[in-house]
Amino acid sequence: MKKVSVLGSTGNIGKKAVDLLLKRKREYQVEALSAHSNFALLAHQAKLLNVKHAAIYDERFYKDLKENLIGTDVKVEIGAEGLANVASLPVDLSVVAIVGIAGLEPVMHVIESGTKVIALANKESIVCGGKLLIKKAKGKDVQIIPIDSEHNAIFQVLQNDDKCVEKITLTASGGPFLNYSLEQLRNVMVDQALSHPTWNMGKKISIDSATMMNKTLEIIEAHNLFNISPNKIEVVVHPESIIHGVLAYKDGFNLAVLAETDMAIPISYALSWPKRSASSYKLDLTEQKKLTFQEPDHRRFPALKLSMEVLNSSSPHINSIVLNAANEVAVNEFLKSRIEFLEIVKVVKSTVENFDSYTDVNSLSDIINIDRGSRVIANEIIESKALVYS
Structure with a gap:
């Protein structure tokens, strides 16, 4: 037991x-x-x-x-x-x-x-x-x-073969605003952002999904967890959320992991690992009819660019901490209707650009100090509304 x-x-x-x-x-x-x-x-x-x-x-x-x-x-x-x-x-x-x-x-x-x-x-x-x-x-x-269903999918494939991987693809549902115009996004209300079309999630991750900041965090997570170059990680929008992750190999083969959209499935896998337990979740592809894919629109969802900017910066670990802290602050302020939906990512971007207390990260206390400093800057940016609009 x-x-x-x-x-x-x-x-x-x-x-x-x-x-x-x-x-x-x-x-x-x-x-x-x-x-x-x-x-x-x-x-x-x-x-x-x-x-x-x-x-x-x-x-x-x-x-x-x-x-x-x-x-x-x-x-x-x-x-x-x-x-x-x-x-x-x-x-x-x-x-x-x-x-x-x-x-x-x-x-x-x-x-x-x-x-x-x-x-x-x-x-x-x-x-x-x-x-x-x-x-x-x-x-x-x-x-x-x-x-996370995406990283759980990648983990399962890498358990059997982590050699010759050319690319990792994380899928994104696109959230509730996949087909919104930039003008529509300017007027998004909190209750709209919390209403996800595919997944039933808590408030914070629902907002992250709506801004696609969750994929920014997941790219950084995949880089750290699987020790893979950020340039070998991509995000593809897949509204049906049936394919959770894809690994492309040098010989042209791609291995994809498919499952229904219920977090009980990856949780069950983790509980039973290294074995697998029986489940009532059975995927019927004939019911899906079609699976669709598209490139993410970085103009409407600029959060995705931040992951590469952070991971390719001179201080990726520090900037990852700053990004996460600023996002937590901004999401909380949006949930209280103190900032607008599109301002969430702007707060994060401005905080990363304004953080200059660089040091080595050698301990948990270093991480906590960077996190605290980042929150101060994020709150100051929100108070002054000195947001980056580029």
Whole structure:
């Protein structure tokens, strides 16, 4: 029986993981769960899975969680220290589904814990952790399995053959505004941006998908995770989202991974790895009728250009951290209707161009300091509206 922890169990990915684990209680013992603030759902999950530890990050809800777990043997953890404690528990596999750079430090703790497999839904930790995180994982013999459907697809193919790869293609649905004109994009409202045509996701990643910033982050993630040149990574718009990734080889063969659009599929793969478990998700290509592809429009979705600018810059690791921090700030401001939709990418671009506190990145504290400095600059740019319009 595998021992498992789920960090970020009350988010979209976390809930999917918990649902799968509930169906396979004979195969997995869930040791720990964590959530940011949803104490009621966390307590419910803890009881259903009979976990030993439950961590609530927002300290305001500690008493609520304790009260909801009266009569159980669950040890309640609190705040950043509590999250660090459950992340440091040695298990066979840890699902990390915390949103944003907040997931980086827990991932580092998981790596140090003795846990051997991380099912990672937090792309920001790879983007910001960069080679530092990958080196630490390799040094501890920790296998990172990406849960993002695109990177999960690439990972599956590279498990069998990582030689002679000429190009990696990540597919993009195009989000809710694929066919919007530039003029229409100027008037996008928050509720429109949150309405994705294909995937059911949380608020932050839904906005990232709408701006296509998620693909910018995924290009950087693929570069770090698979150690492949950024010039060998491309994005193709594929609205049906049936093909999740393609690897092109020097001899002309292309291997594509196809699956339905449900995150339960890559999560299940990660939970079962290196084996495969049976699933009710069966792809019927005759129902799809057609699969379409097109080049992304960089004029309407300029975020994609930023990935190459960052990765080909003189400080790609630092600029990746800056890009991620600025995007988190800008998305949050857009969700509060304080900036316009098209201003999200402009804030990110301006922040990267205005960040000049360059230093070596040798530790987690270096990453955190760069992240904090970037947020200050991003907020100053938003306040002054000194945005880059080129």
